[in-house]
Amino acid sequence: MSLILYGHPFSSYTQKVLIALYENAIPFAFRCLAPDMPQHLQEWIERWPLRKFPLLVDGERNVAETSIIIEYLQLAHPGPLRLLPDDPMQALDVRFLDRYFDLHVMTPVQHAVGAALTGDPAKTREGRAFAGEKLDLAYAWLEQHLAGRTWAAGDRFSLADCAAAPALFYADWTQPIPATLPLLRAYRARLLARPSFARAVEEARPYRHLFPLGAPQRD
Numbered sequence: 599m600s601l602i603l604y605g606h607p608f609s610s611y612t613q614k615v616l617i618a619l620y621e622n623a624i625p626f627a628f629r630c631l632a633p634d635m636p637q638h639l640q641e642w643i644e645r646w647p648l649r650k651f652p653l654l655v656d657g658e659r660n661v662a663e664t665s666i667i668i669e670y671l672q673l674a675h676p677g678p679l680r681l682l683p684d685d686p687m688q689a690l691d692v693r694f695l696d697r698y699f700d701l702h703v704m705t706p707v708q709h710a711v712g713a714a715l716t717g718d719p720a721k722t723r724e725g726r727a728f729a730g731e732k733l734d735l736a737y738a739w740l741e742q743h744l745a746g747r748t749w750a751a752g753d754r755f756s757l758a759d760c761a762a763a764p765a766l767f768y769a770d771w772t773q774p775i776p777a778t779l780p781l782l783r784a785y786r787a788r789l790l791a792r793p794s795f796a797r798a799v800e801e802a803r804p805y806r807h808l809f810p811l812g813a814p815q816r817d
Contacts, residue, residue, distance in 0.1 A: 601626035601675070604642040605652030608805035610704055610764035611664045612652045613798040617760045618668040620794035622677025665696050668757050681757045688751070695750045695758035698736075703765040706732035707772045714810035726772065726811065733773040737782055744781040748788070755792070763789040767799070771814055790817060 603619070603626050605612030619626055629638040631651055645660045646653045654661040654670065661670045672682055683689045706729040713725020744750075750758035766775075766786045775783050789795055799817065806813040 600657050602629055602655040603627070603652055604629045604631055604638065604645075604655070606631050606805075607798070607802040608808055609651065610707075610768055613764040613767075613795070613802065614664045614760050615652050615654065615667050616798045616801075617763055617792075617794045618671055618681055618757075620797055621679050621681065621755070621760075622671070622675075624671060624675050624677060664761070665693070665700075665757065668760060679755065681755070681760065683751075683754075683756070692751045692756045692758045695756075696761045699750075699758065699761035699765040702736040703733065703762075703769050706736070707765070707768045710772050711810055722811075730773040733769055736769075737773075737775055737779055740785075741779040741782045744785050750785075759789065759792075763792070763795040764798070767795075767817065768809075771809065771817075772811055 601624065603612075603615060605615070605628070607613075607616075607630065618624075629635075629641065631638055631642055633639075642651065642653060643649060645655060646662055648662070650662060652664065652667065654667045656670075656674060661667050668681055672680060682692055709732075710722075710725045710729035714722045716722070747753070749755050750762050762785075766782075766789065769775075770786060775786065777783070790799065
């Protein structure tokens with residue numbers, strides 16, 4: 599087995615890559631990055647000194663950054679589902695949405711989580727308020743964008759949905775998507791029902807106590 603993925607099951611960006619791997623049933627070995635697995639940590643640091651995960655290893659090649667990893671998989675290990683369209687303009691739309699979910703949904707969540715991890719109640723409140731404001735803006739745009747669409751970029755599951763699934767999963771825990779945005783709530787539900795993401799969610803379930811804002815009793 600040539601492919602190795604270093605990451606953690608509860609990591610949103612690890613889940614993003616796991617979705618792509620599961621969608622096309624690509625065989626790989628998972629190396630969990632946790633304090634009780636120091637050998638994995640050492641291997642990962644030696645391969646990627648910037649200490650960011652996930653990291654995909656394919657033989658002698660180390661591939662970092664989630665969007666690049668998923669595009670690499672399509673080039674080097676293609677499966678029946680193409681997560682990036684062949685048409686350049688359609689691919690550009692998918693890449694934009696991929697960046698949208700990473701930058702405008704997941705980044706505010708990370709801000710709130712980082713503030714909560716300080717243990718300072720004031721910083722936690724400030725971080726969550728900041729994230730809530732940014733997420734409400736992102737949610738409003740998505741509600742309009744999703745009209746007439748099954749998936750983020752249209753009627754086909756894509757790289758954009760790989761990004762959307764974990765981003766919206768944790769975003770709704772941080773700033774619940776209101777009932778006034780039914781299209782976005784329904785889209786999140788479709789993502790949770792997708793077998794690839796449902797599998798990632800189940801694999802991460804034992805780690806929910808790690809969510810510093812408090813994981814809700816749902817999903």
